[in-house]
Structure formats: structure tokens, C-alpha cells
Amino acid sequence: MSTAIKPRHIGRNISRIRELRDMKQEALAHAIGVSQQTVSTIEGSESIDDERLKAIAEALGVSSEAIKNFSEDSVFNIIGNTYNDDASTIKNYNCTFNPLDKLLESIEKNEQLYERLIQVEREKAAYLEKLLKEK
Template sequence: MSNTHQPHHGKNFKRMREILGVKQETVAFELGEDWDQKKVSRLEEKEIIPDDLMDQIAKILKVSPDAIRNFDEERAINIITNTFHDSSVNQGGGSSNYHSTLNFNPLERFLEAVEKNEKLYEQLLRVEREKNSLLERLLNEKK
């Protein structure tokens, strides 16, 4: 039985962007002057995103274009939940009665990391804007 499910690039892009904590405005800024938040929103509705644009989006999100094209949230969650079970973690020690269990939720840890990355990205973006502003002032002073 073949899988005829065609990935929806726009929905995949939107979900990946949301998981990574990147705002539409940030994507628009990174794509250039021709872009704004509404244009990014319309892009997220497109079933197919052209390869050249997908490459730019992937660079902004710091993922591969195929990761966006083939993103399947349900499959990703299944992988995470099927990978982490109490019985799957075994320290091996000398005692056969010793069983280790996870005392954290891997999905929560992932979301914490995403939030931390978002904050770092926003700081980096702020510093870049400040640097650009300073360079513009220096260039204007030279004129």
C-alpha cells in the first residue's frame, strides 16, 4: 500500500516555525524588504513552496529544507513517546533490582530548549539591528 499523502509545505513551515519559536515578523524581516507578516502568513497557506524560497526559509529556521518539506508532527511525537519509556532506561549496575526511571518529560525539555533558543535569537536580532543602525549613522556622518 503506497502512501499518497502529499506534504503541505506551508503547514509544515508554519508548524516548524512555531515549534522553533520564530515569529512571522522575524521570517519576513530575514526574507527582505518585499516581505511582511501578512505575506508570510499567505505563504504558510501554500501547498507547495518553491525550492529557492524553501532554501531561504530553511536557512532562517536553521533546519534543512527537507526537514520542512517532510515534517510530520504526529510521527515526531510518536518517535519521542516511543523512545522514552521507564523501562527503556537501564543503568545496568550490579543489582538486578535496580531500575532507573525518567524524572523529566522529554517534550518539556525540548520546549524549554526551543524557548531558550528563541530568546537567544531575539537577542541576536536586536544586536544586529543596533549594529546596522550604528553603521548607518556612521555612513551618514561621512557624507
Template sequence: MAETVKKHIGRNIARIREMRGMKQETLAELLGVSQQKVSLFENAEELEDVKLEPIAKALEISVEALKNFSEDAFFNIISNTFNTNDNGIAILRTEIYQPTFNPIDKLLESYEENKKLYERLLESEKEKSRLIEELINKITKA
């Protein structure tokens, strides 16, 4: 027989759902149940593991994390959620890297820098041509 949870599991479900910015309707769609059923889950003091597994999967956390929920630990769970592979082995999935800079701004900065370098190179080439012309003129007059 499935083990039942001693804590008020429904409050944990509701709190995690709210912290994820998810509505009951959205969770209901993910679970394939009605919104009223989700409300019943959230009001239940205990739920069997068989019912917790799809709920935990929909909330993208482990069943253990759902059972032992604390708000302090929640942020660690969200940033390091667990997935399982075909063998049932837990795999740590880290958050996608989000750069702290705007890549387009960096691209524009690089473009401007390249433009300035090109202009300096062009000026240098013009100066070189002018000096060569002066040298040629001096040689031909001498």
C-alpha cells in the same frame, strides 16, 4: 526547473515557526518580505525549492527537514541543526552545553569550604604555638 513539494509545505513552515516561538513578522524580517507574504507561504500547499531555501535557513533547519517535517523528528533537528561551510559540506552544530548546576552556587560552596579549611588551619597553628610555648616554659623551668 525547480522541483515542487508534494506535502502541504505551508503547514510545515507554520508549525516549525510556531514551535520555535517565532512570529510571522519575525520570519518576514529574516526573509526580507512582508508578513502577508509569510502568510501566503504558510497557506501554500507547494513551494519551489528556490523559495524554501531562505525559509529553511531562517528557521535554522535544512530544506529536507522542512519538506519531511514530523513533530517527533523536529526536536532532534532543533538540537542538531545543520550549517554548511564554504564548500557546501554539511556541518553538524550541537547545542551549547548548559550545565545542570548553577556555577555561582558552586563558586560560593567552594568559597565556604575554603573558609572552613582556613579556619581549621588557623586553629591548628594556634594549637601548635600553644604547645611550643608550653614546651619552652617546661625547658626554661627545668
């Protein structure tokens, strides 16, 4: 039985981080300028050259050390501290009024204006009739 520490599988780490970022292999491939098949091969590799690892880390928004020293807790912490999305910020879009109440108010105002218009038209018609009778 050996007590030697097994080296970390960098490809699996990349795959897991990519999945945590909700990124497809095609998107990562496009970001680093390779094909989807190359990304699949990279994710199957135990080790990756430092230059490619740096490019992948940049595309995933984490450091290359985070990929090398992958653990669920550390990655969640790094992503939580570096990922900036407007959806994650709290916004208060609650109305301070009931839109239906405002709609009903406007309908009532329209009815009042219509009734005033009808009254004015009646008065005008009565005035014109009075003028016609006088002649």
C-alpha cells in the same frame, strides 16, 4: 477509496516549525526579506518554490528536506542537535559559601576595628591628660 499518499502541506510544515522555534511571522518575514502577509500566504500554500524554501529553511535553522519531510519527531531531533543557546548548557553558578555568613563576618570585623579605634582614642586621651597634668 484511494490508497494514494496525500502530498505534504509545506506551508503548514513551515508554520509548525516556526512555532516550535518560538518565532513570529514578522521575524521570519524580516529574515527572508518579505512582508508578514507574504509569510502568512506562504504558510497557507501547499507547495513553495525551492529557492524560497531554501531561504525559509535557513532562517528557521533547519534543512529544506526537514521542512518537506516534516514529522514532529524528526524536527525535534534536528532542532535539538543544531540549536545552540547558552541557556541550554549547564552552568554551575552555585556559591561555595553562604553570602549571609560572609556579610556577618564583615560586620563582626568592622565592630572589632571600631572597638580597637575607640580603645586607641581613650589611650590617646589619657596620655594627653597625663601630659597636661605634668605641666
